[in-house]
Amino acid sequence: MAFMAHKRSSEDKLTALKACLTRVAEDRDRGAFAELFNHYAPLIRAYSLAREPGADLVADELVQEVLSRVWLKADKYNERLANLNTWIFTLARNCRIDYLRRNSRYVTEIDPTDIFNDIEDEGPGPFQQVQQTRAEESIHTGLKQLPQEQAEILRKVYLEGKTHQQTSDELKLPLGTVKSRVRLALKKLEVLIER
Amino acid sequence: MEKISNHPQQELMAAYSAGSLPLSQALCISTHLEHCPECVRKLQRLDHVGSELMQQLKPAPASSELRDKLFARLDSLTEDSGTEDSVEKVDQDADSAVPKCLRQFVDEGFDKLQWKRVSADIQSVQLCRDSNGARVELLKIRPGGSAIKHTHLGDEYTVILEGGFSDESGLYGEGDFLFRDNSDEHTPVATQHRECLCLAVTEGPIQFTGVFSRLLNPFVRRNFAL
Numbered sequence: 575m576a577f578m579a580h581k582r583s584s585e586d587k588l589t590a591l592k593a594c595l596t597r598v599a600e601d602r603d604r605g606a607f608a609e610l611f612n613h614y615a616p617l618i619r620a621y622s623l624a625r626e627p628g629a630d631l632v633a634d635e636l637v638q639e640v641l642s643r644v645w646l647k648a649d650k651y652n653e654r655l656a657n658l659n660t661w662i663f664t665l666a667r668n669c670r671i672d673y674l675r676r677n678s679r680y681v682t683e684i685d686p687t688d689i690f691n692d693i694e695d696e697g698p699g700p701f702q703q704v705q706q707t708r709a710e711e712s713i714h715t716g717l718k719q720l721p722q723e724q725a726e727i728l729r730k731v732y733l734e735g736k737t738h739q740q741t742s743d744e745l746k747l748p749l750g751t752v753k754s755r756v757r758l759a760l761k762k763l764e765v766l767i768e769r
Numbered sequence: 770m771e772k773i774s775n776h777p778q779q780e781l782m783a784a785y786s787a788g789s790l791p792l793s794q795a796l797c798i799s800t801h802l803e804h805c806p807e808c809v810r811k812l813q814r815l816d817h818v819g820s821e822l823m824q825q826l827k828p829a830p831a832s833s834e835l836r837d838k839l840f841a842r843l844d845s846l847t848e849d850s851g852t853e854d855s856v857e858k859v860d861q862d863a864d865s866a867v868p869k870c871l872r873q874f875v876d877e878g879f880d881k882l883q884w885k886r887v888s889a890d891i892q893s894v895q896l897c898r899d900s901n902g903a904r905v906e907l908l909k910i911r912p913g914g915s916a917i918k919h920t921h922l923g924d925e926y927t928v929i930l931e932g933g934f935s936d937e938s939g940l941y942g943e944g945d946f947l948f949r950d951n952s953d954e955h956t957p958v959a960t961q962h963r964e965c966l967c968l969a970v971t972e973g974p975i976q977f978t979g980v981f982s983r984l985l986n987p988f989v990r991r992n993f994a995l
Contacts, residue, residue: 616828
């Protein structure tokens with residue numbers, strides 16, 4: 575019961591945040607934008623600090639970068655493609671990739687903008703949307719039940735931004751084990767099942 | 770569009786979604802995604818995994834100075850600070866056969882590139898190098914033409930853009946994504962009726978394995994070191 579109540583409250587929260595985004599898109603409402611800031615800025619900072627602990631300036635820069643895009647692209651947000659939390663995650667990821675490319679010692683000639691641009695979709699049909707919602711639910715509940723060793727690897731890859739090789743070096747695990755744990759985790763979360 | 774049967778491995782897709790993949794590999798995935806709605810849906814779910822993990826983080830409070838600074842710059846923000854405009858412009862000019870993510874290297878269609886002859890059957894053009902040293906190139910194999918039998922000292926990622934080819938392990942067509950590591954030895958042969966165009970990312974020098982072409986190896990390696 576406590577779990578259901580928690581789930582309900584996080585859904586209500588998301589609905590409220592979505593309403594804020596609509597007010598930003600339609601009325602350029604700064605009060606609504608402040609609410610988005612209050613909720614997402616600490617999460618974006620935590621995401622940045624997960625990769626570079628102690629780098630508060632970098633974390634602040636990421637917040638500015640991500641929320642500037644939210645302000646500019648609020649009207650482009652498409653609820654049918656991703657829920658708001660997921661949209662924010664992809665913006666944070668893209669901004670982090672940009673930042674790392676600009677500040678890397680190693681030069682790459684590849685511009686990530688066109689690689690990680692919002693993928694255009696003709697818009698999923700109602701059937702696919704139901705599938706996506708179901709998938710989101712199984713990911714949400716599945717993550718809580720994931721064995722510690724698999725969850726740890728997902729966090730390394732997604733939050734700390736580690737490559738499989740770096741994860742393998744850090745945890746002193748063979749590369750093959752890292753990859754198979756990622757696969758096992760995705761299987762448990764039913765991420766790749768076509769329903 | 771024919772159904773694509775060769776997709777990026779799951780863990781590669783997860784690394785792409787996490788943003789922890791070298792950009793040259795990400796470029797291959799992105800090219801595949803433009804051909805494969807099925808993988809686009811998988812990616813949306815993988816992005817959702819990242820999102821859920823992010824929500825689990827302990828929030829790191831933001832200062833009011835940070836908020837003031839952001840609010841102060843809202844008015845001066847324009848779409849120019851993103852790249853939206855430039856992307857749209859490129860879209861209009863570019864040949865629609867060129868995948869979006871490759872247009873940064875191919876502004877006027879594949880034909881206008883400076884193709885170099887590699888063998889009687891193959892032409893290539895290097896698009897760029899990644900920070901890990903990987904080479905990003907386009908390969909063109911004439912109809913029925915074959916590549917020299919080779920293995921890899923590093924990994925190789927291939928996405929078929931046009932036409933198709935076969936090798937020891939199967940037949941591949943447009944949109945297919947292939948990964949070969951250094952234990953694979955293969956001889957791709959393009960299908961008979963049309964030219965085959967591929968995007969290829971190679972992370973180490975290719976090693977030719979034919980008796981004759983073994984002589985070529987020192988040159989290839991030197992070339993790679995440049």
